[in-house]
Amino acid sequence: MKSPASLLLAAALALFALPSGAQQPAASAAAPAASAPAAAAEPAPAHAAVAAAPNGKVDPAAGEAKFGTVCVACHGQGGNSGTAANPKLSAQHPAYIVKQLQEFKSGKRPNPIMQGFASQLTDGDMKNIAAYVGAQKASPGFAKDKELVSLGEKIYRGGVQSRQLPACAGCHSPNGAGIPAQYPRLSGQHSDYTAGQLVAFRDGVRKNSAQMAQIAAKLNDREIRAVADYIAGLR
């Protein structure tokens, strides 16, 4: 079950690597030196591994500059959006961010707002921005609904066996940090955004993950609200 997804990812990473790496053996001597301090400053080793993948050509400083001119208005300082409709991007795995930006651009993840912004980004911009936001510290979130949150915890940690719903923790990890590069970080995300995505997966509006479409199809509205609320408080 995991291998098609990881093959796709490997293919995607290989695609990123080609244009920048193929023709320029001379530049590669300078590139690792330039990227070394950035990698060393990464808080989590997982991020360093992902950031290093596309040839050491990723430029988080350029990503920060780009982010600061456009994206910050909605996604907040360092990607820590304070608005429920706009997702937090901070500490998200860079490979996941790049995948989403490409799929907004292509329309595979249809969204009128983000399609416009993603269309103005090159592949290099996407990688740079992803490296920048991925290295930012995430602000904590909070669960709000005491009654629902225990149902949410049950679903997140154990799934619903009678409906063959797998535990979210199995892929997104028990603390919601995800597993780079395949499974995105969820912890601390605004519950309205998370719930909206689960509904979009369920209704076939967000079409960029067969895995998540199957999972969301098994959740009712109340369960979606519950698990989204639990995720908001995860850290």
Ligand code: HEC
């Ligand atoms: C006008 C507000 C706005 C601006 C400006 C904006 N975004 Fe977004 N962004 C959104 C909204 C709203 C969503 C949620 C879309 C959805 O519901 O699928 C989103 C989603 C995303 C996601 C998906 C996050 C996830 O967890 O899957 C990424 C990545 C992203 N934006 C990056 C960017 C970048 C990079 C820029 C700047 C180039 C940018 N955004 C500019 C509003 C904005």
Ligand code: HEC
């Ligand atoms: C079999 C593995 C797997 C399981 C189990 C799983 N997920 Fe996911 N989930 C994924 C993958 C892969 C993605 C990334 C989809 C993409 O690339 O756009 C994802 C994406 C998401 C997103 C979108 C995040 C964002 O920032 O937009 C949400 C929300 C989510 N999952 C919630 C859940 C919840 C809640 C559960 C449990 C009910 C769950 N997932 C169980 C694999 C899984």
